[in-house]
Amino acid sequence: MNTSAERETDDGTVADTRCRNCDGFVTPQFARVFGNNRNEVYGCFECMTATEIKKGSANHPEAAERARQDLRR
Numbered sequence: 001m002n003t004s005a006e007r008e009t010d011d012g013t014v015a016d017t018r019c020r021n022c023d024g025f026v027t028p029q030f031a032r033v034f035g036n037n038r039n040e041v042y043g044c045f046e047c048m049t050a051t052e053i054k055k056g057s058a059n060h061p062e063a064a065e066r067a068r069q070d071l072r073r
Contacts, residue, residue, distance in 0.1 A: 019044040021064040034058040044065055 024046035
C-alpha cells in the first residue's frame with residue numbers, strides 16, 4: 001500500500017517523495033540518487049545547498065539537520 005508521498009520505482013523499491021528534514025517535495029529519481037539505501041531523503045534543495053547534497057549529506061539525518069541550522073544563519 002503506497003501513500004501519496006511514495007511511488008513504486010522501476011526496481012520494485014518504494015521512493016519517498018518528501019524530504020524528511022523539511023517535508024519539501026523531491027522526485028523519486030532524486031530519492032534514488034541522493035537518498036539512503038531505502039530511498040529516504042533527509043535534505044533537499046529547500047533545506048540544503050547543492051554542494052552539501054552532492055557531498056552526500058542528504059542521506060544522513062544528522063548532517064541534514066546541521067545544514068538546515070547553518071542555512072538559517
